Amino acid sequence: MNDKTRQLIDADRKHLWHPFTQMAAWAAGDPLVIEAGEGFELIDTEGRRYIDGVSSLWCNVHGHRALAIDRAIREQLDRIAHSTLLGLGQTRSIELAERLVGIAPPGLTRVFYSDSGATAVEIAVKMAYQYWYNRGANRRTKFVALRDSYHGDTVGSVSIGGIELFHGIFHSLLFETFFIPCPHPYRFDGTAEQCLRHSVDALEKLLQNRGDGIAAVIVEPRVQGAAGMIVHPAGFLKAVRDLTKKYDTLLIVDEVATGFGRTGTMFACEHESVNPDLLCLAKGITGGYLPLAATLATEQIFEAFLGAVAECKTFYHGHTYTGNALACAAAIASLDLFEQNKLLASLPEKIGLIADTLRPLGQLEHIGDIRQCGMMVGIEIVRDKRTKESFPFDQTLGAKLCMAMRPKGAILRPLGDVIVLMPAPGMDRATLQRLLDIVVDTLRNDLPQMIREL
Ligand SMILES: *Cc1c(COP(=O)(O)O)cnc(C)c1O
Numbered sequence: 001m002n003d004k005t006r007q008l009i010d011a012d013r014k015h016l017w018h019p020f021t022q023m024a025a026w027a028a029g030d031p032l033v034i035e036a037g038e039g040f041e042l043i044d045t046e047g048r049r050y051i052d053g054v055s056s057l058w059c060n061v062h063g064h065r066a067l068a069i070d071r072a073i074r075e076q077l078d079r080i081a082h083s084t085l086l087g088l089g090q091t092r093s094i095e096l097a098e099r100l101v102g103i104a105p106p107g108l109t110r111v112f113y114s115d116s117g118a119t120a121v122e123i124a125v126k127m128a129y130q131y132w133y134n135r136g137a138n139r140r141t142k143f144v145a146l147r148d149s150y151h152g153d154t155v156g157s158v159s160i161g162g163i164e165l166f167h168g169i170f171h172s173l174l175f176e177t178f179f180i181p182c183p184h185p186y187r188f189d190g191t192a193e194q195c196l197r198h199s200v201d202a203l204e205k206l207l208q209n210r211g212d213g214i215a216a217v218i219v220e221p222r223v224q225g226a227a228g229m230i231v232h233p234a235g236f237l238k239a240v241r242d243l244t245k246k247y248d249t250l251l252i253v254d255e256v257a258t259g260f261g262r263t264g265t266m267f268a269c270e271h272e273s274v275n276p277d278l279l280c281l282a283k284g285i286t287g288g289y290l291p292l293a294a295t296l297a298t299e300q301i302f303e304a305f306l307g308a309v310a311e312c313k314t315f316y317h318g319h320t321y322t323g324n325a326l327a328c329a330a331a332i333a334s335l336d337l338f339e340q341n342k343l344l345a346s347l348p349e350k351i352g353l354i355a356d357t358l359r360p361l362g363q364l365e366h367i368g369d370i371r372q373c374g375m376m377v378g379i380e381i382v383r384d385k386r387t388k389e390s391f392p393f394d395q396t397l398g399a400k401l402c403m404a405m406r407p408k409g410a411i412l413r414p415l416g417d418v419i420v421l422m423p424a425p426g427m428d429r430a431t432l433q434r435l436l437d438i439v440v441d442t443l444r445n446d447l448p449q450m451i452r453e454l
Contacts, residue, residue: 005045008033032406037064040424040431042411051435053405053412055424058225058257060288062337062426069287072333076326085113085323093323096331100294103266103335105275108296112315113323117256117282118152120293121218124252124278125156126317127297128216131250134304134313140249143175144206144217146199148182150226151218151254151280160218163226178206178214184230186369186380187388196233203240207247216250216278217243221268222373225257228418229378231371238272250277250301256293257376260284261338261425264347264374277301287334288424292327343425350432351375354421357436361443366451377421379443390417395454404446410438419443 013027032050036043040063042050052060062069076092083090097111112127114120125143132140145151147162158166159174162182167174180202188195207214221237224230237253244251253276258268262284265271269279278301282293307313321327338344351374361367361379368382381397383389391397398414405412414420421439423432 002046005033008045032411039063039065040427050406050409050411051431051438052424053410053435053439054420054422055284056288057283057413058262058422059283059286060424061260061284061334062287062341062343063424066287066333066337066426068337068340069289069330069333072329073289073326076329079325081326082321082324084320086318090323090325090328092325092328092332096328097294099332099335100281100296104279104296105267105269107275107298108279109299110297110302112295112297113328114293114295114319115291115321115324115327116152116293117254117280118154118157119319120256120280120282120295121151121160121252121254122154122156123295123317124218124254124280125160125216127278127295127301127315128250128252130315131301131304132215134307139213140215142178142210142213142215144178144180144203144214146182146219146224147179148184148227148230149218149220149224149254151220152256178210180206182224182227182230183232183236184227185233186230186371192233196236196239199236200239200243203243207243207249211247211249214247214249216252218252218254220254221258221274222263222271223258223268223371223376225376226415228380228415229371229373229376229420231373235272237269237274241272241274241276244277252276252278252280254280256280256282258373260287260334261343261347262375262422264344264351266338266344268373285334286327286330287337289330289334290324290327291321292324292331337426341426347374347425350423350425350427350429353429353432354423354436357433357440361440364443364447366447367443375423375425378415379419379421379439381417381419381447391451391454393417397450397454400450401442401447404450405438405442408438408441410435412439 033045034042035045040052042052100111101109143160145160145162149162151157151161155173160177162179181199183195183199185192185195255267259281277298279296286292305313305315358370366381369380371378383391398417402412402414
């Protein structure tokens with residue numbers, strides 16, 4: 001280890017507090033420090049290269065130092081980095097809004113900017129709540145979400161999130177939300193169709209009993225990422241849309257993870273021709289370059305906020321960096337790259353390569369389930385394939401497997417014992433194959449050894 005790396009690691013241990021990280025374990029570990037990136041690789045302070053196997057936490061799209069995005073940001077710097085959207089317009093944020101409306105599911109015509117997935121969701125929640133209030137239907141104050149769903153870490157987003165581990169401590173801070181079962185075919189005792197019906201019936205029952213109190217239903221479309229890449233049975237999203245229409249409530253779709261090509265289409269909603277009332281975007285929106293998010297709304301929702309100032313229908317919400325010009329410039333350049341590189345058309349081949357390469361792993365003794373939705377993959381490790389029993393979570397088998405991939409040249413981050421693979425949609429075939437080979441080799445050769453040593 002060179003002196004610079006040692007100094008940086010010392011300073012990191014002394015001053016940083018990493019997200020979702022038990023810092024006691026971090027201090028004892030041997031962290032990598034990333035200094036640069038090139039294409040689909042990250043380069044550490046020792047000059048070692050690693051394939052970025054999870055798109056820098058699900059956000060990178062076209063690779064690192066993508067020339068066109070770099071250039072767009074530099075050109076924007078020569079104009080202005082940031083000016084406020086409170087009472088002023090800004091060229092880039094206007095151009096981007098027009099572009100987003102152009103590619104979003106039909107009916108979404110209004111763009112409200114913020115800076116992270118959590119804020120995009122908070123905004124959707126507050127918009128849905130105030131929408132009913134402004135219309136005088138102020139008994140609609142509750143939200144329905146899926147168990148094990150993840151919508152971000154701010155208090156409002158955690159309230160509609162269904163991951164128990166994050167809920168317990170903060171329980172008294174959170175607002176009450178109704179949860180319905182997550183349609184998880186692998187963990188359901190029955191067919192995929194029965195699994196879908198189980199969740200849909202629960203939703204319908206809830207809407208029948210409490211419908212006039214429900215402001216909106218919120219879902220991650222097609223795949224619940226943070227829950228462990230749970231892929232819903234086909235038709236679930238559409239069924240939820242139909243029920244929200246039938247019972248006259250709003251549908252919020254959180255495409256923070258699934259948006260921008262991740263599932264094989266620009267947005268996951270397209271798989272089931274679903275047009276939500278509110279759509280949350282973040283992560284991949286800037287190609288993974290800068291923090292930016294957008295909440296898209298229908299004209300019907302937007303119009304409910306119009307009126308004289310004294311009517312108090314205004315949406316009193318905003319963030320200082322709302323619509324940041326550098327971030328919007330990056331996002332526009334990213335959308336241009338989608339077109340220039342015909343990125344969406346290139347995805348089916350890569351998605352097929354992933355499926356074909358991983359399929360044989362299903363034969364291995366401890367591989368319980370291989371889930372894939374486009375470029376989003378979860379490989380679940382289990383102790384017993386028949387009972388689907390997991391290993392004790394404090395054995396951190398998923399983390400150990402990902403650590404074993406580092407010397408082979410790949411960086412992955414698991415979700416418990418689910419190995420997550422989320423290559424950037426723009427990743428070239430050769431790099432993708434190398435990444436897949438590392439994953440396959442580790443699961444074939446290192447996993448059995450690790451299990452013997454538990
Ligand atoms: C990551 C994620 C969020 C939160 O986004 P942040 O930018 O981390 O706040 C919200 N919803 C989903 C579905 C996500 O995957």
